[in-house]
Amino acid sequence: MAEDRKVKxxxxxxxxxxxxxxxxxxxxxxxxxxxxxxxxxxxxxxxSLIGESGCGKTTLLRIVQGLIRLDAGTIRVxxxxxxxxxxxxxxxxxxxxxxxxRTARQNVEFxxxxxxxxxxxxxEKSRELLKLVGLAHxxxxxxxxxxxxxxxxxxxxxxMAIDPAILLMDEPFSALDAQTREVLQRELLRIxxxxxxxxxxxxxxxxxxxxxxxxxIVLGAKPGRIKKIIEIPFGRNRPELPQMRGEPxxxxxxxxxxxxxxxxxxxxxxxx
Amino acid sequence: xLDKTIPHAPDHVLPSADPNATAGSTVVPDTVEEIxxxxxxxxxxxxxxxxxxxxxxGWELAGRQVNPLFMSYPSAIATSAMRLIASGELGAxxxxxxxxxxVGFVVSSAFGICVGLAIGRYxxxxxxxxxxxxxxxxxxxxxxxxxxxxxxGLGFQAKLFIVFIMTLFPVLINTSAGVRNVPAQLIELxxxxxxxxxxxxxxxILPSALPYMMTGLRLxxxxxxxxxxxxxxxxxxxxLGALIIKYGNQYDTASMFVPIFVLMLLGIALSVTxxxxxxxxAPWKARQGD
Numbered sequence: 001m002a003e004d005r006k007v008k009x010x011x012x013x014x015x016x017x018x019x020x021x022x023x024x025x026x027x028x029x030x031x032x033x034x035x036x037x038x039x040x041x042x043x044x045x046x047x048s049l050i051g052e053s054g055c056g057k058t059t060l061l062r063i064v065q066g067l068i069r070l071d072a073g074t075i076r077v078x079x080x081x082x083x084x085x086x087x088x089x090x091x092x093x094x095x096x097x098x099x100x101x102r103t104a105r106q107n108v109e110f111x112x113x114x115x116x117x118x119x120x121x122x123x124e125k126s127r128e129l130l131k132l133v134g135l136a137h138x139x140x141x142x143x144x145x146x147x148x149x150x151x152x153x154x155x156x157x158x159x160m161a162i163d164p165a166i167l168l169m170d171e172p173f174s175a176l177d178a179q180t181r182e183v184l185q186r187e188l189l190r191i192x193x194x195x196x197x198x199x200x201x202x203x204x205x206x207x208x209x210x211x212x213x214x215x216x217i218v219l220g221a222k223p224g225r226i227k228k229i230i231e232i233p234f235g236r237n238r239p240e241l242p243q244m245r246g247e248p249x250x251x252x253x254x255x256x257x258x259x260x261x262x263x264x265x266x267x268x269x270x271x272x
Numbered sequence: 273x274l275d276k277t278i279p280h281a282p283d284h285v286l287p288s289a290d291p292n293a294t295a296g297s298t299v300v301p302d303t304v305e306e307i308x309x310x311x312x313x314x315x316x317x318x319x320x321x322x323x324x325x326x327x328x329x330g331w332e333l334a335g336r337q338v339n340p341l342f343m344s345y346p347s348a349i350a351t352s353a354m355r356l357i358a359s360g361e362l363g364a365x366x367x368x369x370x371x372x373x374x375v376g377f378v379v380s381s382a383f384g385i386c387v388g389l390a391i392g393r394y395x396x397x398x399x400x401x402x403x404x405x406x407x408x409x410x411x412x413x414x415x416x417x418x419x420x421x422x423x424x425g426l427g428f429q430a431k432l433f434i435v436f437i438m439t440l441f442p443v444l445i446n447t448s449a450g451v452r453n454v455p456a457q458l459i460e461l462x463x464x465x466x467x468x469x470x471x472x473x474x475x476x477i478l479p480s481a482l483p484y485m486m487t488g489l490r491l492x493x494x495x496x497x498x499x500x501x502x503x504x505x506x507x508x509x510x511x512l513g514a515l516i517i518k519y520g521n522q523y524d525t526a527s528m529f530v531p532i533f534v535l536m537l538l539g540i541a542l543s544v545t546x547x548x549x550x551x552x553x554a555p556w557k558a559r560q561g562d
Contacts, residue, residue: 091464
């Protein structure tokens, strides 16, 4: 990959250990979750983090957002080291986390309000974004009037409204039904192409990772570490996922990832 | 787009919209079952009206047989009511009572909401205050009326204090419960978007706790009325409570019933008002409940 591309997010030697409180008189134990992770995300790129559950992929995403403090290492966004949450990063939650007393438009304006953006400007921006995510007709509807897929569209628009350097997406389509998920995956590619967004995407769905990404980072578990960074050789104009699945190259990459994830470390092999 | 619900899709088709379904030529089979909320039937309304009518008639007939010292009956109460309204006595008493009730309720609610917010949000405040709140909430507050008299005498202040203390706890406890029940993911949304503490309070906690606060106010208004009457019995002998005492002492039972009915109507009216406000302020809650 060309070295002259702009690095939007740099994850450098990040480690994290949780202290698990002992129950019933046991002493506390230490649970290493991430060990010495380093990677870059370039401008306009979609990078997916994938790995079995417990590999710390969501923890890593939350560390990047600043919701969890890291023990060691550095997170840089546009070259600046960050440690606390900031509106230079936009977070798209797994559960839509929309404020139920706000309409779709008002939810999108949430981050802008926090920054003190004037009302008129907020309105223009939110309408524009809701149009981009395909909800121009539903700006004044409340979350409970929206389907799960529509809620996730608002969730995405809300994160985009603050114009972050990078979007962090935490398994945003995992709670949706299969058809809606495919529609939204396709929509995300369209939106990303239109709005030139840089995205770090956490998923446990191999097909989703391949379909959406320029690169996929495969994590190993206990503690979480990078097993391999896989370049996805498909261009930006991708056919629909069912069609992609038929491609030999797609199947080869999928098989490779599956092996990487299933391939358990030596410690587990001894236990077995 | 597969995930979109079709906007304005009709849930049901009105019979008039169907050209074949003119009167007399309906082809809907008997097996078609109704779904959706049941319409409030006329039968229910008639049964209720009949019930009210029968009870009033029964009371009138039975009441006339009893010594008027012990029991009155509707027509006598109505006559007394006309007399009390005409003389202005009822209006003056009602005004006097309402003054205490509203001032005490508003001040107490404002105070209870502020303290409740702090208790719900900050563990230290909760740990420092929850024992005293639980203890006072468990105490029948009528028991402290003599103490209040010692502190504030028999005037307006004593009445105000009793209404205040009666209203306080339901408002306070419900508000703090509302704050504690703000979904964690909404607080996390605020954190992720780098909202400061004030923004988290005003944009997430307050609106989320609002329905709980309104429930607290609804419970509080009922207790405020109890506090008001108790205060009017034992401290300042004024207002509707004083009317009850006065006509009780005069053995004028029919007149005694008049302020009792006014209190009943007052309780209903205020609860309905708060309930309406609840639906108006937090409509998403009511609609979710459907």
